[in-house]
Amino acid sequence: MKEKTSINLRKSMNRGSVEQETKIHDKPGEIMKIATSDVVSIPPSKSIKDTAKVMMEHEFRRLPITDPGSGKVLGIVTVMDILDFFGGGNKFNIIEKKYEDNFLAAINEPVREIMSRDVISLSSKSSIKEVVDLMLAKQIGALPLVDGDDKLVGIVTERDIALSFAGELDEKAVHDYMTTKVFTTTPGTPIESACKIMVRNGLRRIPIVGGEADISKAAKKLLGIVTSTDIIRFLNAKELFDNLNSNAASKVLETKLSDIMVKDAVIAEPEDSINEICELFKISNIGGVPVVRDNDVVGIITERDILRAIKNL
Template identity: 40%
Template structure:
């Protein structure tokens, strides 16, 4: 059954899409992850970090240039981890949540001035980390329980030695054949937005529900996917500055998200195995795939969904 929700504003919709098949809840049978290798075997060792005194715009530009969704914040001298700045923190800062107060209150709505504040003012300070002798199973546990996409790896003194992401974990776990398919693990109750929804509306939705991405739907047809990285890239590529004359955030807040959707739209189908879905994500360097059936969006599979599915069942 497909709910139209035509009386609800296009930019604020919850679609419950089950497709034509009866997709009840899938019961996973938990098992212990058997990978016993040290976490450093899959972690990125040559980690780029930023000191807490660096400006927000410098952090955003570095993340955009390197294609990162997160950047550890470390003391310049000791390498001790003090926090992490993520694409989620950036969209929170851009009108999504409490970090927007830096723009709105301290700088009276002046985005340019707020971007020059030190990154410590918006970074996430209480973060989960892994020690360098941790197992892959430890990373899986933290990622699933805390719904975290990336974990700094530290040594006994607390200095940064690496970073491991859910993509790193998914790559390892996907080596084991799974009987599950996209329809078994996808999210079928989806919040979506419209192509003409303003940036400010989308950042609020993402922050409120802790989403990194939202399907963009127009007249019940999938238009694209807007991600936190797309919005962050808008700042990091300095495109936002071409729209600013006074520096006020209001000048960019109403830009429709259709202008920010980047790249080709990739999709998958409900019957595709999750091993194939994982391989497609890794090859295309993307974090999610919309699930399409009879030309209709019925779900979304993310890296997190796959890590959870491979680790259980």
């Protein structure tokens, strides 16, 4: 495992701290042992602007939308939905005609306008195996958990499951589970364009490459990384939601990725174990890293890839 800030994971790992069976739990109700039961949710009337602020305040990638009276799940909104909106994707097209491209008026629309209504949820009595199978089948990163009255009682994420299995994946290597088709971009890409790339391809992060005169080499040399959360955090820091007029907002969206990318990127190598990746995600509070060999990006490994490894236990 390599990181430019030199974390020695092999020495820091504590395999004895995690009590796991040697395969996925198939016992009903096991999922609540690793799920978050103190769930932050928002009503459908909350503005898009305030929803983005709540996400950054708590560093959440998604928020369940619930009925204030019954507590039932009405939908879910993710960081990708917010990026879709800011990047002028389908989410923004839903409401832009109302305001004739008045960006500030649009971001004060209720979040119900961009939330996903066909939210998939599971019973709080579900097993870990059921959750893993459903997440992989539907390609979703989190599942709201509900009681017998369909009231929200918890939420479980890919990260929750991946970290709970740290210590059980020693024999599995990164090269067996990493994604080799990696979407990359360059430091000069504007934020708005990056949003479109991420939304169209379902990406939470994009490695930034370049820095070589030889174009064939520049397309693989890692310079940094930008995540969906990095972009939303930057927009919050610029007080885009509160203080800018439409023209100024457009200017912020033209900011180059070189201004916000993480240059000291955490990386993995193909021969690293999945177990080390779990520990890396926990230590660094991240959900995916580029896989690099000889300074070239050869893949990317994420929490979803770890779920595939867990499924094969």
